[in-house]
Amino acid sequence: xxxxxxxxxxIVGAFWTTVQLTVFSAIGALILxxxxxxxxxxxxxxxxxxxxxxxxxxxxxxxxxIILFCSFGLAQTLGMSLVDPKxxxxxxxxxxxxxxxxxxxxxxxxxxxxxxxxxNTVPLGQAEAARSLGFTFSQNLRxxxxxxxxxxxxxxxxxxxxxxxxxxxxxxxxxxxEAALLMKEMIENTAALILVGTIFAVGFLFLxxxxxxxxxxxxxxxxxxxx
Amino acid sequence: MTSASxxxxxxxxxxxxxxxxxxxxxxxFVAMAGWLVIAKLASKGQLTAAKWQPFLTADLWRTYVVPGxxxxxxxxxxxxxxxxxLGLLLGVGRLSPTTAIRRPCAVIVExxxxxxxxxxxxxxxxxxxxxxxxxxxxxxxxGVVTGLTLYNGAVIAEIVRxxxxxxxxxxxxxAAALGLSWGQTMRSILLPQAVTAMLxxxxxxxxxxxxxxxxxxxxxxxxxxxxxxxIGSTYGNYIPALIVIxxxxxxxxxxxxxAATRLERRLRRSRQGTQPLEAEAIEQGGAPSALxxxxx
Numbered sequence: 009x010x011x012x013x014x015x016x017x018x019i020v021g022a023f024w025t026t027v028q029l030t031v032f033s034a035i036g037a038l039i040l041x042x043x044x045x046x047x048x049x050x051x052x053x054x055x056x057x058x059x060x061x062x063x064x065x066x067x068x069x070x071x072x073x074i075i076l077f078c079s080f081g082l083a084q085t086l087g088m089s090l091v092d093p094k095x096x097x098x099x100x101x102x103x104x105x106x107x108x109x110x111x112x113x114x115x116x117x118x119x120x121x122x123x124x125x126x127x128n129t130v131p132l133g134q135a136e137a138a139r140s141l142g143f144t145f146s147q148n149l150r151x152x153x154x155x156x157x158x159x160x161x162x163x164x165x166x167x168x169x170x171x172x173x174x175x176x177x178x179x180x181x182x183x184x185x186e187a188a189l190l191m192k193e194m195i196e197n198t199a200a201l202i203l204v205g206t207i208f209a210v211g212f213l214f215l216x217x218x219x220x221x222x223x224x225x226x227x228x229x230x231x232x233x234x235x
Numbered sequence: 236m237t238s239a240s241x242x243x244x245x246x247x248x249x250x251x252x253x254x255x256x257x258x259x260x261x262x263x264f265v266a267m268a269g270w271l272v273i274a275k276l277a278s279k280g281q282l283t284a285a286k287w288q289p290f291l292t293a294d295l296w297r298t299y300v301v302p303g304x305x306x307x308x309x310x311x312x313x314x315x316x317x318x319x320x321l322g323l324l325l326g327v328g329r330l331s332p333t334t335a336i337r338r339p340c341a342v343i344v345e346x347x348x349x350x351x352x353x354x355x356x357x358x359x360x361x362x363x364x365x366x367x368x369x370x371x372x373x374x375x376x377x378g379v380v381t382g383l384t385l386y387n388g389a390v391i392a393e394i395v396r397x398x399x400x401x402x403x404x405x406x407x408x409x410a411a412a413l414g415l416s417w418g419q420t421m422r423s424i425l426l427p428q429a430v431t432a433m434l435x436x437x438x439x440x441x442x443x444x445x446x447x448x449x450x451x452x453x454x455x456x457x458x459x460x461x462x463x464x465x466i467g468s469t470y471g472n473y474i475p476a477l478i479v480i481x482x483x484x485x486x487x488x489x490x491x492x493x494a495a496t497r498l499e500r501r502l503r504r505s506r507q508g509t510q511p512l513e514a515e516a517i518e519q520g521g522a523p524s525a526l527x528x529x530x531x
Contacts, residue, residue, distance in 0.1 A: 049242055051242075051243045051246060051250070051254055052254045052257045052258050052261070053254075053258065054257070054258040054261045054262060055257070055258075055261060058261065058265065064489060064492075065485055067492075068442065068446070068484065068485045068488035068489050068492060069446075069481055069484060069485055069488075070446045070447070070448075070449030070450075070460060070484060071446075071449070071450075072449040072450060072452050072453075072460050073449060073460045073463070073477060073480065073481055073484065076452075076460065076463075076464060076477065077474075077477050077481070080464065080467060080473040080474075080477065081473055081474045081477060084473070085279060085281065085473050085474050086275055086276070086279055086281075086474075087279070127242075132241055135241045135242050136241060139241075139242075139243070139244055144243075145242055145243040148242050148243065149242060153242065170349075173351075174349075174350075174351035174352070175351070177351040177353040177354060178353060178450060178453075180353070180453060181452060181453055187354075188351065188353045188354060188357065188453070191354060191357055192357055192453075195357070195361045199365075201358070201361050201362060201365055205354075205358040205362075208354050209346075209350045209354060209358075212349060212350050212351060212354065213346070213349050213350070216349040217345075217349055
């Protein structure tokens with residue numbers, strides 16, 4: 009337990025970084041993923057094709073590769089910067105933002121497929137009724153289909169979010185000080201392997217299990233009542 | 236695609252013109268973005284022959300890429316076979332009529348689905364190092380295979396459970412009427428049919444395993460992504476190296492995903508027998524299903 013008290017602040021800090029990575033990437037992925045889903049459903053074949061190409065390429069690439077590409081490729085080789093180079097925390101911030109970028113790009117492809125599956129669950133009559141009222145494609149999607157689609161896929165979207173929480177550990181590949189990086193450091197420094205392993209496993213259980221419950225409850229509450 | 240086309244009316248002359256304009260604008264936009272990327276790459280000297288030349292030498296492939304591919308395939312193959320065994324045991328265990336077996340299996344499955352693969356890999360890696368379980372050459376491989384087996388095993392357990400759950404009740408009842416025991420019913424009636432239903436998802440799970448071997452990068456496992464970064468630092472061409480590795484990875488995974496979809500469509504076409512689970516249904520994993528569904 010000595011180890012735990014000694015590292016308590018660092019553990020809390022590392023998990024806080026994990027949570028921050030998750031929240032920022034989740035917001036980004038939700039926006040980008042919904043836009044991609046709209047592209048894949050749109051009446052313009054070029055947009056369909058682009059959306060499908062993005063999803064197929066990104067979904068089949070390892071996340072480690074995407075995040076390393078953001079760091080080695082975008083930041084180091086091409087010199088693209090997401091931070092103000094003069095700020096004192098620019099290196100830490102830069103890695104954090106690159107990780108958020110990689111996680112967003114990766115997770116968006118899963119969000120897109122989930123939202124598309126949700127649109128498929130909405131009964132045909134809804135879209136037909138909207139069209140007979142003279143709704144355009146974007147009105148149809150915005151006002152009629154997506155609100156129902158999102159309610160239908162709350163549990164799958166919850167799974168995507170939980171997968172995202174677990175995936176944030178991969179950000180340690182570019183040195184973001186989140187849970188997995190601290191775990192490695194603690195094992196190397198303290199040799200209290202079992203204790204350290206338990207701390208981090210339990211930490212992730214605390215993050216993921218309540219979310220699963222929450223999304224289960226939300227999905228029941230928000231389910232579209234179909235008679 | 237039926238519901239996609241139901242979202243908009245069949246385009247008339249004006250809509251066709253508008254769609255064409257949107258298409259052209261999009262293409263111009265994409266072309267500009269592509270040109271910007273290429274210009275940026277060129278200005279940083281990433282498109283010079285010197286950066287790409289090494290990929291035409293057998294030496295680079297022999298020294299770096301082939302060991303990477305071998306590492307990735309070894310880890311993926313070992314872990315998928317072990318995960319199948321573990322998943323079958325846990326999945327059947329979760330369906331057992333005995334509470335003393337069902338509950339622990341449920342806890343194990345939910346635990347390994349909730350903990351990140353990297354955490355398991357790091358733990359296994361240091362555990363094996365501490366107790367000298369494996370020769371140091373195979374330490375990273377053992378860590379990667381352990382992490383992937385535990386995670387994929389838990390996911391496959393869920394696939395087995397939903398595969399058996401997708402069978403009609405009549406199967407179970409007919410077996411009971413014939414006087415078969417639970418074990419006999421499972422072995423000779425339910426599992427053989429469930430396997431057919433599970434096949435597409437299992438192939439998709441292969442993609443997940445193949446992709447996740449890259450997580451081993453962080454415990455110094457020699458796989459494709461690590462070799463890509465090694466090439467990058469040796470030849471000073473990170474971007475070309477990562478692009479080549481990505482192209483290899485994507486084409487392998489894309490072929491597997493396509494095979495899963497084709498398998499699913501083919502199984503769905505046959506009228507008799509069981510309907511397959513959707514190829515992507517469980518791919519993401521992670522939601523504690525047992526806690527959501529009331530009653531275990």
